[in-house]
Amino acid sequence: MRPIRVLLADDEPIIIRGLKKLIAWDSLGLNIVGEARDGKELKQLIDSSDPDLIISDISMxxxxxxxxxxxxxxxxxxxxxxxxxxxxxxxxARQAIQYGALDYLVKPVNTSQLEQVLSKAVATIREESEGERNKLMLNHYEQKNRSVTIEELLEQLTDGNRSRAAQFIRMAGRADTEFVTVCVAEMDEYDGQSFHWEECERKLVAFALSNIIKETVEARGKGFVFRKGERFGILLQHNAPGEPLQLMQDLHGKINAFLKLQVSVGIGRSEHDIGHIDESYATALKALTRRYFAGLNQVYVFSAESQGPGECAQECLKVLQEQLNETLKSLDTDRLPPLLQRILETVKQQAEGSRGKAVSSVYNVILQLEQEFADYGIEARIQDGSPQPLLEMLHEAPTFERLGFELEQAVNRMAELLAGKIKGRENAQLSQVKAHVEQYYADNITLESVSARVYMNPYYFSSFFKKHTGQNFKNYVTEVRMRHALRLLLESDLMVYEIADRVGYNNARHFSDMFKRKFGKLPQEYKQSYRNSWRK
Structure with a gap:
């Protein structure tokens, strides 16, 4: 019995040397016929050495x-x-490789592991007679050619080339079923998953995903799997209308459980004619777009029903935008969460299932905020100092939920910046008002005249003043006048009517009443009491 021919491959020579010394290869009936340092060299050795067994690093x-x-x-x-x-x-990865490999060993490899795996390989190879191996080879060629041809035909049919329907039926056979349905499966791209995978890792995942889809579909029968770019297409031939959903839910559960991957699946509209599967494929893609609004890692069934944007969606959004502007100006942050939720609900309704419309609406909401508060020198940047354009960042949000989060971040950041700006501006305005009253208290000061000086309407100014001082404007003016009146009363020999005139009262009696209300005594009584206290 001839020795089993073995190729060793690893881009680290020390690994190959270690493998050669780890066990007695001859005693197992193994003969090392070549060593490769990279994938290209290994390919060449496979052609020239005709090996029975290859032990290779997976990444070279x-x-x-x-x-x-x-x-x-x-x-x-x-x-x-x-x-x-x-x-x-x-x-x-171990499961994925085992679909086509005998085993998968993690470095560093020890003697017992290697001997166990090689014994398994020797037994497997010895069991396959030359005749059986030749038969398997011929069968593989036939199956491979048939499989490739069917996949190519399905790609063309789903692209709209209906002339390929007859050829597909000849190759695949005419199924005695009422319906044909196309489903589409695609990995969900999100932070933390496939964006950060290396090419080798992507291939491992795609290999495992392809195998589990084929196993699930082919075990049922009357189904075919094909590729459409990064997506997996699945053609199902069936009688019961609910079969595609049941099978896709089963497949989705297996992918989640065994591969730990998040995958979305779209189920298209069922057709009666294989020549119309392009329409089923198109509706499967439409079903898949629902993941943006409904969330990732689910199975979606195409539905022709559309809620429409609603008669008031656009007008409602304008009203909500104005409310958002006023809420930010008032710095009432407790009102922001429910208001933003209403805005997002209206945006979703207006978008009618279109991701582009949703992104555009949210982008416009933020732009209008920037325009509204341009005088404050505020920009609604989602991340402070981020060089990425706002629209680009919104487009990259994988779901509507994430888009809403980005809007919330932008609005909250604006609220923080605005609070600082408004507080600084209001403090300056308040100081300006107080200085004016202090200088012109003897004049006819009114709420209207002072509010005009700080460019506010009287109603807003009244609320603004009380918010920052704790008292209304009229009482504050009275306080200032009484303070100066008391100074004049105690530090001068002016008559009461003269003091009244100097602090802004043209009616001495009214002044005296106001003085008594403030200090508990009439002006002359207060002055006399003050002098008596000093004589003691």
């Missing part, structure tokens, strides 16, 4: 282990593969 320059095993499978060669890698953070 040139071609990855995933690229190699795919080439082996596509060529139909009965070569077994064992992967070794440092990628131990992906718990599902």
């Amino acid at each position: 320059p040139g071609f990855t282990g995933i690229d190699i095993i795919r080439d082996i499978q596509e060529s139909g060669r009965p070569i077994k593969v064992v992967f070794i890698s440092a990628y131990q953070e992906f718990e599902y």
Whole structure:
């Protein structure tokens, strides 16, 4: 019996040397026929050495282990593969590789692990006779060619090339079913997931995802899986209207449980004719767009019903914008959360399921705020100092919920900046008013005349003054006048009517009444009491 021919591959020579010394290869009937330092060299050795078994690092320059095993499978060669890698953070990577490989070992590899895996490989290879291996190779070629052709036909049919329907039926057979339905599955892109994956990791995930979809669909029968860019298309032939939803929910649960991935699935409208699956595919994509508003990692069924924007949505948004402006001006932050919620509900209604419309509406809300408060020198930046344009940041929000969060962040930041600006401006205005009263208390000071000096209407000024001083404006003017009246009464020999005139009262009796109300005595009584206290 001839020895089993083995290739070793790793871009670290020390690993290959270690593997060679780790066990007695000859005693297991294994013969190392070549060593590769990268994926390209490994490919060349496969062609020239005709190996039975490959032990390879999964991540190498040139071609990855995933690229190699795919080439082996596509060529139909009965070569077994064992992967070794440092990628131990992906718990599902082991499962993904085991679809096409004998095993997956994590570095550093010890003697017992390697001997156990190699014994398994030897047993598997010995069990496959030359005749069976040749038969498997021929069958693989036939299945591969048929599978590739069917996938290509489905791609063309879903693109609208209905002339391919007859060829598809010849290749796949005519299913005795009433309906055909196209479903679309796509990984959800969000912070913390696939944005940060390396290329090798992406391939591992796509490989595992493809296999679990095919296993689930093919186990049911009358179904085909094909690729549309980053998406997976699924054609189902069925009789019961509810079958696609039941199967896709089962598939979605398996992906979540076994691969720990978040995936959204859109189920298109069922058709009676295979030639019309382009329409089912188009509606599956429409169903998939619902994830923006409904949330990620769900199964969505296409529905032709549309709520419409509502008659008042646009007008309501204008009214809510004005309320938002006034709420920010009043610095009433407790009113912001429910108001923002109403704005987002109106934006969602107005958008009619369009992500672009939703982003545009939120962007306009923020722009109008910036215009409204331009005089305050405020910009509604979502992140302080962020160089990314606002519109670009809003477009990158993966869901409507995230878009709402970005709006909330922008408004809260504006509220913080505005509070500082308004407080500073109001303190300056208040100081200006007090200085004016202190200088012109003897004149005919009115609420209207003073509010005009700080460019406020009288009603707002009255509220503004009481908010900052705790008393109404009229009482404050009286306080200032009485203070100066008391000074003149005690420090001069002016008559009461003269003091009244000097502090803004043209009626001496009214002045005396006001003085008594403030100090408890009439002016002369107060003066006499004051002098008597000093004589004692």
